[in-house]
Amino acid sequence: MARRLAWGMLGVLIILGTAVAHAAEKPRLNPSGFTPSQVCGTCHQDIYAMWKDSKHARAFENPIFAAAYREVRREGGSAKELCLRCHAPIAGITGDLEARQAVTREGVGCDFCHSVTGVAIRDTGSPFDVEVGATKRGAKVGATSPAHAVQPSILHKSSRLCGGCHEFRNDEGVAVISTFSEWRASSYPSELRACQDCHFVPVSGRIAVQRQGALGATIPDHRLQRSQEQLREAVKLDLVRTTRNAGRLEVVLAVRNIGSGHAVPTGHPSRRLLLKVEARSAGSGALLGDATQTYEKVILGGSGKALLRDVELFLRGREVRDTRITPGQARSETFAFPVPSGEAVRVHAELEYLYRSHVLAGNEWRVQVARHDSLIPGN
Ligand code: HEC
Ligand code: HEC
Numbered sequence: 001m002a003r004r005l006a007w008g009m010l011g012v013l014i015i016l017g018t019a020v021a022h023a024a025e026k027p028r029l030n031p032s033g034f035t036p037s038q039v040c041g042t043c044h045q046d047i048y049a050m051w052k053d054s055k056h057a058r059a060f061e062n063p064i065f066a067a068a069y070r071e072v073r074r075e076g077g078s079a080k081e082l083c084l085r086c087h088a089p090i091a092g093i094t095g096d097l098e099a100r101q102a103v104t105r106e107g108v109g110c111d112f113c114h115s116v117t118g119v120a121i122r123d124t125g126s127p128f129d130v131e132v133g134a135t136k137r138g139a140k141v142g143a144t145s146p147a148h149a150v151q152p153s154i155l156h157k158s159s160r161l162c163g164g165c166h167e168f169r170n171d172e173g174v175a176v177i178s179t180f181s182e183w184r185a186s187s188y189p190s191e192l193r194a195c196q197d198c199h200f201v202p203v204s205g206r207i208a209v210q211r212q213g214a215l216g217a218t219i220p221d222h223r224l225q226r227s228q229e230q231l232r233e234a235v236k237l238d239l240v241r242t243t244r245n246a247g248r249l250e251v252v253l254a255v256r257n258i259g260s261g262h263a264v265p266t267g268h269p270s271r272r273l274l275l276k277v278e279a280r281s282a283g284s285g286a287l288l289g290d291a292t293q294t295y296e297k298v299i300l301g302g303s304g305k306a307l308l309r310d311v312e313l314f315l316r317g318r319e320v321r322d323t324r325i326t327p328g329q330a331r332s333e334t335f336a337f338p339v340p341s342g343e344a345v346r347v348h349a350e351l352e353y354l355y356r357s358h359v360l361a362g363n364e365w366r367v368q369v370a371r372h373d374s375l376i377p378g379n
């Protein structure tokens with residue numbers, strides 16, 4: 001009890017202490033270099049809290065990247081600079097290639113994105129033009145800030161900003177990460193739907209603490225809006241038909257990518273979508289047959305062998321085998337099972353998203369995206 005009270009008091013003191021610090025000093029922005037995101041967060045509190053909860057804030061320090069990066073460093077060579085270019089993008093600009101400064105370890109931080117002035121996606125070595133300092137760039141027109149100059153930037157409404165990192169073609173011409181080009185080949189650009197329209201959606205919040213009165217105001221959700229719900233709305237599974245002939249049951253299913261702005265799955269090739277189907281006797285429950293169809297991107301090396309380690313994917317990938325579902329595509333799949341005639345059969349189909357890290361064994365994430373059950377009467 002006493003201990004809890006003591007902790008409580010300490011909490012109050014810390015809160016008081018921070019409040020005094022806020023009132024006393026004006027947050028200092030680095031006029032000639034990158035400012036830590038926490039400093040931006042003193043005014044942009046809501047956005048800071050969202051960003052902190054995003055994969056961008058953990059792009060360098062998350063354990064899966066860290067494990068892969070240790071492996072790359074053990075191998076030596078210049079690959080490590082390649083990894084930093086997207087996972088800790090200011091390292092290459094400030095020269096902090098050992099990530100000694102906290103601001104480098106922030107991963108994809110506020111001041112990186114809001115200092116970008118141009119992107120050349122084909123330049124795989126250094127695609128970003130960055131002007132770091134007193135001016136912050138954003139999509140809003142007419143914003144004024146007491147802390148920094150503001151420059152309206154159409155790039156911040158464009159997928160190109162994202163494409164500098166969400167696209168990578170290696171020297172062999174293999175697109176290891178192709179989210180941007182998958183989007184570009186879809187109908188979304190002509191519908192004027194950029195990455196931001198699905199991943200930085202407006203949510204209620206204040207743009208800065210200085211804007212107290214703005215009731216009902218919205219800010220772009222910097223958590224990246226990528227929930228299981230979003231996945232379930234984007235990918236659908238339908239039973240097209242079942243045909244029963246003598247001892248054989250044919251099941252036709254359709255998998256449709258109706259809401260994802262790129263292939264499903266997209267990004268790093270550690271993600272896949274599985275369509276699992278099984279047929280069971282309705283009476284005894286005995287398994288009559290099952291099958292799995294996998295949608296994935298596999299990167300192959302020179303010998304035609306599938307590559308798994310990141311350094312190999314990025315540097316030594318020669319060929320791609322790609323069975324993923326492109327935006328808007330409906331893929332129909334036919335399965336056939338031997339079934340005893342006269343017996344009613346239950347068909348169960350499910351679509352599962354699977355993320356499995358090969359660097360950190362045991363790191364697995366499965367989401368059931370859709371399912372379908374039907375009973376086929378005996379003939
Ligand atoms: C991956 C790049 C990226 C990172 C990291 C990032 N932002 Fe943004 N930010 C954007 C984009 C893109 C927009 C515009 C979104 C839109 O309007 O569609 C934006 C919009 C904003 C806006 C304008 C809000 C409005 O209503 O127009 C502010 C302020 C802002 N960001 C602050 C921050 C702060 C503070 C951080 C760090 C805590 C941060 N951003 C991190 C890309 C980023
Ligand atoms: C002292 C408070 C304060 C600090 C610190 C601060 N800002 Fe701002 N910032 C503001 C205010 C106020 C606005 C204007 C909001 C509005 O439109 O009403 C603003 C606007 C912005 C915008 C919107 C510009 C646009 O055109 O969309 C961006 C982007 C931005 N800030 C980024 C940053 C970044 C990045 C940092 C840290 C390097 C930062 N700010 C630090 C107060 C601050």
Ligand code: HEC
Nearest residue numbers: 055058059065086087089108161162165195196199224226
């Ligand atoms: C400087 C590089 C960089 C830029 C610019 C960038 N990203 Fe990312 N993004 C990353 C990295 C790296 C990750 C993965 C982090 C990890 O898991 O290690 C990521 C992850 C993501 C994720 C996955 C989130 C999840 O929960 O799985 C989404 C969505 C995303 N980014 C959207 C965007 C959008 C939209 C933009 C443009 C407004 C953008 N990114 C700009 C580097 C970047």
Ligand code: HEC
Nearest residue numbers: 159162166180183194195198230231234259260261264267
């Ligand atoms: C029409 C909406 C839409 C657009 C446009 C869109 N996305 Fe997505 N994104 C989704 C949905 C839905 C998911 C979840 C399903 C999936 O994995 O494809 C997703 C997932 C992702 C993921 C996470 C992949 C994973 O499995 O962890 C990344 C990264 C991403 N998007 C980046 C981008 C980038 C970069 C762009 C622009 C080039 C973009 N998205 C455009 C809807 C969209």
Ligand code: HEC
Nearest residue numbers: 064065068069082083086165166167168267268310311314
């Ligand atoms: C061109 C930008 C880029 C480069 C270069 C890059 N990555 Fe990534 N990496 C990403 C993006 C973007 C994601 C995650 C989002 C996605 O799946 O699209 C990611 C995801 C990962 C993941 C999965 C993390 C997780 O949380 O699931 C690992 C591991 C990884 N990268 C390691 C590396 C290593 C090691 C290197 C250097 C050999 C490297 N990356 C180089 C952009 C890049």
